[in-house]
Amino acid sequence: MSEPLVSVKSVSVSLGGNPVLSDVSLTLTAGRITTLIGPNGAGKSTLARLVLGLIPADTGTISRRKGLRVGYMPQQIKIDDSLPLTVDRFLWLAASGPTAARREALQRAGVAHLRRRAVQRLSGGEMQRVLLARALLRKPDLLVLDEPAQGVDVAGQNALYGLLREVRDELGCAILLVSHDLHLVMAATDEVICLQRHVCCSGTPESVSRDPAYHELFGPGAGTPNLALYTHDHDHDHDLHGNAHHHHEGPCNHD
Numbered sequence: 001m002s003e004p005l006v007s008v009k010s011v012s013v014s015l016g017g018n019p020v021l022s023d024v025s026l027t028l029t030a031g032r033i034t035t036l037i038g039p040n041g042a043g044k045s046t047l048a049r050l051v052l053g054l055i056p057a058d059t060g061t062i063s064r065r066k067g068l069r070v071g072y073m074p075q076q077i078k079i080d081d082s083l084p085l086t087v088d089r090f091l092w093l094a095a096s097g098p099t100a101a102r103r104e105a106l107q108r109a110g111v112a113h114l115r116r117r118a119v120q121r122l123s124g125g126e127m128q129r130v131l132l133a134r135a136l137l138r139k140p141d142l143l144v145l146d147e148p149a150q151g152v153d154v155a156g157q158n159a160l161y162g163l164l165r166e167v168r169d170e171l172g173c174a175i176l177l178v179s180h181d182l183h184l185v186m187a188a189t190d191e192v193i194c195l196q197r198h199v200c201c202s203g204t205p206e207s208v209s210r211d212p213a214y215h216e217l218f219g220p221g222a223g224t225p226n227l228a229l230y231t232h233d234h235d236h237d238h239d240l241h242g243n244a245h246h247h248h249e250g251p252c253n254h255d
């Protein structure tokens with residue numbers, strides 16, 4: 001195992017007087033895709049921001065490898081509609097450097113043809129890829145993506161997650177994904193962390209999808225149909241609703 005890039009240990013965070021994260025631990029390693037899933041308000045973005053060093057922890061420790069380069073794709077980005085802005089200029093504003101670097105990043109994100117287009121005219125899926133190119137420009141050791149597939153159709157989401165796997169394989173970077181839509185994300189993930197203020201369960205997509213705590217958060221049958229696309233073992237039973245039955249270690253504590 002290589003040295004972790006980021007190690008979060010027993011961290012708690014309160015925002016505006018409310019506990020948002022409680023006793024959360026997480027390790028990010030090069031070449032691995034980790035996905036944070038959980039309902040709205042579960043603290044996913046907060047944990048991502050903590051990993052990025054944008055907010056401090058109240059208790060617990062966070063260590064980052066020295067000289068860690070991070071690329072961040074935020075949940076939303078506001079671009080002034082009144083100013084014409086090409087994709088190339090948009091990327092240059094984030095990281096000035098040679099045109100070739102921007103071309104390469106766009107190419108890797110599969111949108112080299114959009115370099116001279118106005119960002120305001122891009123479709124949702126095109127914009128997400130441009131934002132990915134922008135994050136890649138920094139040649140990150142760690143890529144953090146907050147809801148990267150927002151506003152992207154299912155085919156586009158599949159393509160985006162496929163692209164993330166390619167990026168991980170080519171750059172060998174760690175990827176931290178945030179999502180509340182887990183179906184497609186699961187297929188592109190080495191480790192899933194199911195968050196509801198604290199870590200409810202974590203592990204491979206298969207093990208999490210079988211965990212009662214996961215079903216408690218997402219409802220019966222969550223994740224099952226798409227998981228079947230790449231899961232071959234069947235060492236558990238399903239009931240009529242598609243729920244997996246296996247050893248139960250106790251319900252998720254939501255407080």
Ligand SMILES: Nc1ncnc2c1ncn2[C@@H]1O[C@H](COP(=O)(O)OP(=O)(O)OP(=O)(O)O)[C@@H](O)[C@H]1O
Pocket residue numbers: 015016017018020038039040041042043044045046047180
């Ligand atoms: N600056 C802040 N001040 C007070 N409360 C905040 C602040 N930022 C976030 N919160 C609260 O912290 C909780 C967690 O927010 P967070 O954005 O991390 O959740 P999330 O899991 O990413 O949710 P979503 O899926 O809706 O994006 C929410 O209840 C939110 O209202």
